[in-house]
Amino acid sequence: MTDRVLTGDRPTGPLHLGHYFGTLRNRVELQRQGADMVVIVADYQVLTDRDVAERLRETVDGLLLDYLAAGLDPEATTVFAHSAVPALNQLLLPFLSLVSVPELQRNPTVKDEIQHSRQSSVSGLMFTYPVHQAADILFCKGNLVPVGQDQMPHIEITRTVARRFNERYGPVFPLPEGLLSVAPVLPGTDGRKMSKSRGNAIALSATPDETARLIRGATTDADRHITFDPGLRPGVSGLVQLVALCQDRDPHEVAAEIGDAGAAALKRTATDAVNEFLAPMRERRAAYAKDLGAVREVLRRGNERANELADQTLAEVRAAMGTVY
Template sequence: MTTTTCADADADAVQDDTLEGRIRRDPARFRVLTGDRPTGALHLGHYFGTLHNRVRLQDLGVEVFVLIADYQVLTDRDVAERLTATMEGLLLDYLAVGVDPERSVIFNHSAVPALNQLMLPFLSLVSVAELGRNPTVKDEITHSRQASVSGLMFTYPVHQAADILFCKGNLVPVGQDQLPHLEVTRTVARRFNERYGPVFPEPDALLSAVPQLLGTDGTKMSKSRANSIALGAGTDETARLIKGATTDADRHITYDPEGRPGVSGLVLLAALCLDRDPHDVAEEIGGGGAAALKRTVTDAVNTRLAPMRARRAEYARDMGYVRSVLRAGNERANAIADATLTQVREAMGGLGRGPAS
């Protein structure tokens, strides 16, 4: 017979009061805004960092909005190259990993004018100095491909605030490095409400529990660094990429992210694909060396991605349906954005409505 002590009951109550506990207890009260810039193929870092969590939240009953941030491509690029093909690739990846257009809204920036119009009143709520102090913007400017910084790059956090608040998003999955951006959104919402009346929620951050996934060169997996394994990659390409991954001279495999980043990144990738602890995976490989490690990773990745690849190929045979998903999502996003913009104008005393007819 199992008995429950007062201490156990107290512990359960504390657990239930966490953000995760509240999501599980009442998922319908949460609306998530998340998304990606269409600057290249989505990869395993995206899958374990955010895509898997989007599907999990959707399946719990949370309302999920997935943004294809096509306008934000221009924050660090002079032109948006191959935009249509990249956007369609994102759509295929979203559907393949399990984003369900019946339960989640997939849309793109340029198709929702009212969302982007929110930037104007939002920009009036933050100072130039505040934007300049944003550490994430500073880092993005440092790593920008452009010779000079555009105004869009500088105001990027405010554009993200419009992304989140147009649909009254109150939960945003982010990594630790994105917290300063979310704080701008919270500031915008709070100041708007104080100045014009309660319209927007102050969204909470849902931090990813997955450690940063490294690429095949031992640095952060990134579309721009040519070190990633795309979700749409075939089995042979995956094997080739993993075979060329950086390791070290120590034959005995251990999981030591600080001391052995290349080896540990591969161990972590295998562990995530196998739903196992990375220390156990490393111990099992032991003295098998880099060759055994890479075989383990290749098998784990290809097995994990196999059903997603099959679904992706099936959707790719009906691109008319895939495009209809985006059209339907854009219609839904436009209806919400128009209603929000109307509410904003009314709160601001009719500003932006034009003369009465």
């Protein structure tokens, strides 16, 4: 049986190199291996920690361009928008009846998201976030979900929902497995985890000059000798790791090669490595950006297929529950 992989992103801003090495590269590889890739543009989920979703059309266009530039093939991968698939969201009602409030309260990922929320109080949307993700995964009967370790509790909630539905109403859903990423956490230009919200990210859409400026401003230290020691030298080591990932090399080898040449040489090396690595993506992105109508057509076609999958699953759910009148 062909694996069906469900993954996706919230359209909250440009994807960056951390996203690429953490998830996008794996998606392209799974696509190459023949997996049925279903990628969600989780526009509703933007509202979990924001009062409004600003400039959403522009952000979604940018996300689609990032996907295509990174190598996702619209002929082999289904890309769809959360808000465009009513039957997916209708699954929430029966799914919410299958989990308890204490189970949601104990979810460590939700706890962390609530703690870092921009909102003054917790919305019902944020509180039920794991059940939304269960609907995202189960509507298409996804059986593999690439996640980081911190997202595994969401997979467990999804498995709980699927198992309880099957026990109560009959076998409809597979029990999905989390596909753990082995990619390292990529530090940003300040040595902390690369993140849009921290302003330390190098976007996949950054120009060569923007990339050079961001790397010139990266945090380093006073020791001229370059080594790879993430614990003691996060800034320097982050740049070394960036070079190593872009050139598919060992970071210790990169550091030894620069040696006593200092932080300025490290930054020049990192700038050249990143710009060379991003060059083909920039070329593909520029080509796609010339026709946003065709890019939006990718999403429209993906929405059509996602609706077909969701309608079929909802019909099975209604039949199992005895709500076909």
